[in-house]
Amino acid sequence: MKKVSxxxxxxxxxxxxxxxxxxxxxxxHELKSGNPDYAKxxxxxxPALTNAETANTMMPWYLAGKAGFGLFDNAYKQEMVGQTLSxxxxxxxxxxxxDGYDYYLKxxxxxxxxDEKGKIKPKKSKEILKTINGGYPYLRTAAIFLMxxxxxxxxxxxxxxxxxxxxxxxxxxxxxxxxxxTLLGESMFYQANxxxxxxxxxxxxxxxxKAIKKLNKVLETGYQNPDVYTYGIIASNRLEDxxxxxxxxxxxxNKYGTADISFIGxxxxxxxxxxxxxxxxxxxDEAIASTSPDNSELLAQLYTIKxxxxxxxxxxxxxxxxxxxxxxxxPNYGDANFYLAQAILQTVDKAQLENVNSNILDYKDDxxxxxxxxxxxxxxxxxxYSSVPDNLYRIYYNxxxxxxxxSKYWESLR
Numbered sequence: 001m002k003k004v005s006x007x008x009x010x011x012x013x014x015x016x017x018x019x020x021x022x023x024x025x026x027x028x029h030e031l032k033s034g035n036p037d038y039a040k041x042x043x044x045x046x047p048a049l050t051n052a053e054t055a056n057t058m059m060p061w062y063l064a065g066k067a068g069f070g071l072f073d074n075a076y077k078q079e080m081v082g083q084t085l086s087x088x089x090x091x092x093x094x095x096x097x098x099d100g101y102d103y104y105l106k107x108x109x110x111x112x113x114x115d116e117k118g119k120i121k122p123k124k125s126k127e128i129l130k131t132i133n134g135g136y137p138y139l140r141t142a143a144i145f146l147m148x149x150x151x152x153x154x155x156x157x158x159x160x161x162x163x164x165x166x167x168x169x170x171x172x173x174x175x176x177x178x179x180x181x182t183l184l185g186e187s188m189f190y191q192a193n194x195x196x197x198x199x200x201x202x203x204x205x206x207x208x209x210k211a212i213k214k215l216n217k218v219l220e221t222g223y224q225n226p227d228v229y230t231y232g233i234i235a236s237n238r239l240e241d242x243x244x245x246x247x248x249x250x251x252x253x254n255k256y257g258t259a260d261i262s263f264i265g266x267x268x269x270x271x272x273x274x275x276x277x278x279x280x281x282x283x284x285d286e287a288i289a290s291t292s293p294d295n296s297e298l299l300a301q302l303y304t305i306k307x308x309x310x311x312x313x314x315x316x317x318x319x320x321x322x323x324x325x326x327x328x329x330x331p332n333y334g335d336a337n338f339y340l341a342q343a344i345l346q347t348v349d350k351a352q353l354e355n356v357n358s359n360i361l362d363y364k365d366d367x368x369x370x371x372x373x374x375x376x377x378x379x380x381x382x383x384x385y386s387s388v389p390d391n392l393y394r395i396y397y398n399x400x401x402x403x404x405x406x407s408k409y410w411e412s413l414r
Contacts, residue, residue, distance in 0.1 A: 024048050027063050031070070038070035042096065049103075061107035062124050068100025069135060072142060087149040094146035097138065098158045104128050105170060129174045136165060136176040143190065152198035156210075159191045185223020188214045192231055199238065211235045212244065219251070226256050233266055246270050258287045258298060268305060277313040281306060300330035308339055316350065319343040334380040341373035341391070360398050371395050389413035 027045045030036050045067065048060035075093035079085055085093070108129070111122045139162040146155035165171070166178040179187065195211035198204070215232045229252030236245035249266035258264060264287050271280035284306040291298050303326035310319035323340035326333060348363045348370075360367075371392055378388040389410045396407035 021054065024054060024060050024063065027067070028059070031063060031066055036067075036070060038067045038074065038096075039092075042067035042071060056110065058107050058110040058124060061103045061110060062128065065100045065103035065107060065128070065131075068096040068103060069131065072097035072100065072138070075145075076138065076141065085145075090145035091149040091151045091154070094142040094149065094151070094158060095154050097135075097142040098154065098161060101132065101135075101139070101161055101165070104132055105168070108170060129171070132165075132171065133174065133176055136162075139165070140187075143187075147190070147194065150197075152194040152201075156191050156194040156198070159187050159194070163187050163191075181221040182223060185218045185221030186225075188218045188221070189223060189225060189228055189231075192218070192235070196231060196235060196238075205239060208235050208238045212239070212241075215248075226252060226260050228252075229255070230260070230262060233262070242270070257290050258302070261298065261301060265305075268309070272309065272312065277309055280309050284309065296329040300326045300333045300336060302326075303329065304333060304336045304339065307336070307343070311339055311343055311346075314346075316343045316346045320347065332376075332380060334377050334384065337373045337380070338377040338385050338388075341370040341377070344370040344373070345391075345395075361400070364399060367395050367399060 023044060027041050027048075030041045030044075031038075042064060045060055045064045048054040049064060054060050072093045075085055075089055078089075108125055111125045111128070112120055114120050139158055143155050143158035143162060146152075146158055163179070163184060166176050168175055178184075192211040192214040195207040195214070199207040199211070212232065212235045215228055215235065218228050229248045232248030233245050233252075236242070236248060245266060249263050249270070252260065252263035253267060256263065264283055267283050268280045271277070271283065284302055288299065288302050288306075291302065293299070303322050307319045307323035307326060310316075310322055320340060320343045323336050323343060326336035327340065330336070344366050348366055351363065352358055352360070374385075374388045374391055374395075377385045382388075392410040393407055393414055396403040396410060
């Protein structure tokens with residue numbers, strides 16, 4: 001059996017340690033040169049960050065941070081002089097800058113370790129702290145670079161560093177100034193945005209949960225942006241969390257009213273899902289009361305919503321009155337035309353059931369009015385109202401011989 005030489009293994013280990021020490025020296029020399037290759041230096045120093053002989057020393061982490069900052073600075077200067085950066089360049093620069101901060105924070109810790117005599121003799125801490133402070137505003141730029149490169153996970157980390165660095169205990173009094181509430185809220189909003197965008201790609205519900213947590217923190221800062229509530233609704237929908245969705249919708253409505261119709265729309269849908277029609281009507285009436293009479297487009301939408309609620313609760317006469325009101329504000333609103341026609345037809349059906357001796361032609365005027373409304377809805381959007389040809393065929397077929405041509409025409413479009 002062949003013997004393994006322990007002396008040989010010892011020599012190999014010693015050689016590896018010397019090799020890593022040499023790499024550290026080489027990278028240090030590269031970064032001090034007149035035109036350093038930051039990407040090459042960063043790649044060269046990385047093995048020293050995991051090697052047992054060098055990983056617990058300050059210098060390799062300091063050099064890695066310096067290379068990362070340099071790589072970002074070069075990219076930033078390119079953009080400032082009008083050169084277009086590719087998505088890959090922005091990703092590389094953004095990641096290098098965020099990693100640079102992580103490397104410098106690690107170097108700062110290792111630079112404060114007492115020596116064998118128990119004394120702390122920092123070599124690079126002053127420079128590191130100066131760079132961390134001076135470069136802090138550019139973390140925002142790095143985060144934006146990463147978002148533009150669609151690297152949403154790393155962008156989230158960049159924003160997290162931007163948000164948390166001022167309160168990092170390692171920096172103490174040397175930490176950057178705390179962000180104003182507006183900037184803090186905006187930054188966390190971007191983090192939520194990143195998590196939702198990343199979830200769309202990766203289908204990771206844990207990211208949606210992180211987004212919701214960030215959005216709730218954004219609300220605590222007082223940051224003013226209706227999209228905070230909109231994104232909260234989107235995130236809640238992905239998690240199928242109706243209570244959370246209602247919370248964001250209600251708070252959005254409380255703050256912005258009908259400036260964004262989606263908030264009250266969600267609240268109305270919530271009431272409709274539970275078949276609370278009076279509750280749904282109450283929300284619509286509140287919205288109508290708070291809407292300027294000059295905002296005809298919104299009023300048309302709101303009266304249409306109210307009419308559809310009446311239609312769903314089978315109060316067809318009330319639905320007709322409300323939907324007619326909607327058309328006063330916007331005669332070309334598709335849903336108002338379509339649902340008013342349906343309400344009229346339902347009223348006719350109901351009247352026929354109540355009066356078995358009546359003739360379909362007794363309701364000819366109402367049916368032709370419904371037909372005109374359906375035609376208008378179909379002209380507005382023939383895809384959305386694709387059921388109209390079938391409705392019109394049945395109307396004209398039931399009206400008999402005088403409408404054979406119309407009946408055949410709409411039958412051909414069914």
